Amino acid sequence: MKQFLLSLLFAGVFGMLTAQDCSVGLVSYCYENDEDYIVTYCPDNPATQVISLTLLTYHIEAGYDELIIYDGSDTSGDILATIDGNGTSGYSYIGTSQDEGGDGCVTLRITSDESVSCDDEDFSSTTWTVECQTICNPPTASISADQTQICATSADNQEDPEMVTFSATGSTQADGTSFEQYDWDFGDGNTLSSSTPVCAHSFSNAGGYIVSLVVTDDLGCSSTVLEEVLIEVAGPPTFGLSSDADEEGVCAGTEVTLAAATDPYTWEEEQIQPDPDPTELPDGTGDSYTSEVEFNQFGTSDVIEDGANMVIMLNMEHSYMGDLDIEVVCPNGTRVEILDFADNEMGNCNVGGAGEYSGGEGAPGDGAEYYFDSDASTDFS
Structure with a gap:
């Protein structure tokens, strides 16, 4: 199937526009003064598709104008992001499917005052792409x-x-x-x-x-x-082969002892690392959040004999380390605590780039990588 990207420039348009075509593709929009621009994108087949709106660049006057992205076919839906300022994103905002109580649509709204417009110098368009995503009930592989x-x-x-x-x-x-x-x-x-x-x-x-x-x-x-x-x-x-025979030879009928030996063959193999889905870490007092990491390359009787053979990496973003308690739970129920919020002295420290959203407000934060191993030089406990 051929796919065509349609580049659109809307200027001075007010009210609501609805695009029912998944081939909208690339959109470039530069707003005017006193504008309330609303556009809604809905999937061609709401039963099996949802809209994915990917924000590429944004140029919204900070503190005065704003861009809001809603989940649904109008501005009464849940807010997915509120954005102003200038920047690049690349983050995708996806509508809620019919199976989950939504309509698969995404609505974008830009409001402005009288201070800037497309005619101003160094003021550029905001760009995004629109596509329909098939709602997947993924198959399961077996070898x-x-x-x-x-x-x-x-x-x-x-x-x-x-x-x-x-x-x-x-x-x-x-x-x-x-x-x-x-x-x-x-x-x-x-x-x-x-x-x-x-x-x-x-x-x-x-x-x-x-x-x-x-x-x-x-x-x-x-x-x-x-x-x-x-x-x-x-x-x-x-x-290797050896014998007790004289190097000059032996007579016929003489008994000779032969010894053969082989050296075992060993190798090291690199394990494929899993890539689990992200887990949200909101500020919920007393709440717990679980992320499962599945390894399926080990046999049922395999045992990790030394903790030094294992390194745990977490990519995290959170605003306050002092309320985090992190445990690793094995399939047999064994638990290892790698971060104890009650005893650590890192309370006011941010985890990752807390509050920094390269994908815009409402997008996942910018995480940093934290490694835990048995010989670590820093003790968080």
Whole structure:
């Protein structure tokens, strides 16, 4: 399907404009004095789509004029953002779907006084893009392999590459949809996009390879949890042979003791890091907020033997460290407290760029990365 981007410039327009076409694309608008400009964008198919409005640049006179983005088809909806000043964004504001009680629409409103207009020097347009997003009920990927421990093609006794057959036939999708694409990453630098659920692959070098899969249905919805399987590939062993025979030789019939030894083959493999959805951290006294991080490349009997082997990274933005208590909870219920708000001395410190919103007011704040490990030089407890 071809997609056309339509660039629009509205000047001196008052009242409400409604765009029912998802091909609106790029919009450039420069407002006039004493203006109340309202435009509403609604999806072509509200049952399966929502509007995504991405603010690119904004030039709104700070303290006097403002840009407000609402969730819904008019200005009575929830406010998604209130913005003034000059800047760049890139943040997307998405309407609430019908399934969640909304109509999928987004309304944008710009109000101004008499002090500036498009005719003023150095006063530029505000720009945004509009597109329809399909409401996804994402499929679930599943991988099976006919073998997970093989010899590398470099092994001495491997005349032909030993193939591993992978199958995604156990993957599931929403009713009324079908699978359109299977994206495989074999962990050795090779990838494959296929329309069929079964493929075969060989591994040239020894090591541990995490093979991952993302499935996509005919609506363009992709699985959100990366499905993985570990393939262990053994290389040729280091082989040594010795005997108690005299170096000059032995007579026929003499008993000779032979000793053979091999060295084990070891390797290190880098674990694929999960990328969970963000978790809001509002100022709610006594409330708790949970973010789940799923690792599926470990076996059921695998154990982390040393805490030094694990580093935890949190990207956070919050206005007051003194009210944060952070725990890590394992699947077996074991809890480790990595930040205790009752004892830490960081109370008035901001976490990340608290109050700084590169996507505009109402967008997620600008977080900073915080690393926790057992040998850390700073103690937050």
